[in-house]
Amino acid sequence: MERIVRKSLLYKSGLGFWCLNHAQGCSHGCRYPCYAFSMARSYGRAKDWEDWCRPKLVANAAELLGRELARMRRKPDAIHLCLTTDPFMRGQPEMAASSLELVGIANSFGVPCSILTKGLLPIELADRGAFPADNVYGISLVSLDEEFRRRWEPGAAPYAERVAALRALREAGRSTLAHMEPYPTPNIVEQELLPILEEVGFVDSLYFGRWNYNRIVGERPGADEFYAERRKEARRFCRGRGIAFEAGG
Numbered sequence: 001m002e003r004i005v006r007k008s009l010l011y012k013s014g015l016g017f018w019c020l021n022h023a024q025g026c027s028h029g030c031r032y033p034c035y036a037f038s039m040a041r042s043y044g045r046a047k048d049w050e051d052w053c054r055p056k057l058v059a060n061a062a063e064l065l066g067r068e069l070a071r072m073r074r075k076p077d078a079i080h081l082c083l084t085t086d087p088f089m090r091g092q093p094e095m096a097a098s099s100l101e102l103v104g105i106a107n108s109f110g111v112p113c114s115i116l117t118k119g120l121l122p123i124e125l126a127d128r129g130a131f132p133a134d135n136v137y138g139i140s141l142v143s144l145d146e147e148f149r150r151r152w153e154p155g156a157a158p159y160a161e162r163v164a165a166l167r168a169l170r171e172a173g174r175s176t177l178a179h180m181e182p183y184p185t186p187n188i189v190e191q192e193l194l195p196i197l198e199e200v201g202f203v204d205s206l207y208f209g210r211w212n213y214n215r216i217v218g219e220r221p222g223a224d225e226f227y228a229e230r231r232k233e234a235r236r237f238c239r240g241r242g243i244a245f246e247a248g249g
């Protein structure tokens with residue numbers, strides 16, 4: 001993996017929470033499209049799609065995080081990994097090692113992390129000695145159809161492996177999250193929501209959100225009603241299983 005050096009790492013996002021992105025680019029190459037890529041291209045941080053899909057690791061991320069947290073009088077309630085890249089990109093062991101190191105550093109300051117990936121969450125994250133804070137380990141999951149994944153999330157981990165890694169952490173007693181966004185309309189893929197919910201029925205919390213930034217969704221008559229129904233279905237499912245539920249617009 002290529003490396004870059006940054007001047008700072010931690011920042012408060014426009015969404016109101018603290019986060020860090022210790023790579024520039026993402027080899028998952030999602031085609032929803034990827035909002036992070038659109039932003040990176042418009043700010044000149046990614047030349048083109050190929051450049052985006054060849055992520056560059058922030059070489060001094062651990063040093064920066066330790067220094068920034070040590071300086072803060074009021075520590076963040078939590079740090080999110082990541083908004084503009086993926087902390088456990090498939091087939092990028094250096095990225096995964098860096099992510100584990102950063103979670104360990106945040107936890108050593110008493111700061112929990114929330115993690116979201118379309119890759120594989122490593123079982124090392126179950127270790128309470130190395131990761132003592134109440135971290136939340138999450139995967140993005142909007143389908144179980146591998147054809148859909150190859151079309152829309154070509155570099156990401158296969159769904160069954162993604163879910164198995166999450167389940168292993170839940171079985172080890174860690175807090176888990178399923179993030180169902182961007183959920184596709186039937187003109188993108190024909191599927192039922194219930195089997196997907198059941199696949200992750202063991203999680204502690206679930207987030208459901210619609211597909212944005214793509215005109216295909218608007219081409220489906222009744223998209224708003226479709227999403228209102230699916231949202232209700234997800235809420236009902238979560239209530240029945242005692243899963244904390246949240247939905248986006």
Ligand code: SF4
Nearest residue numbers: 026028029030034085
């Ligand atoms: S995993 Fe996230 S950051 Fe990476 S390409 Fe997909 S949408 Fe973009």
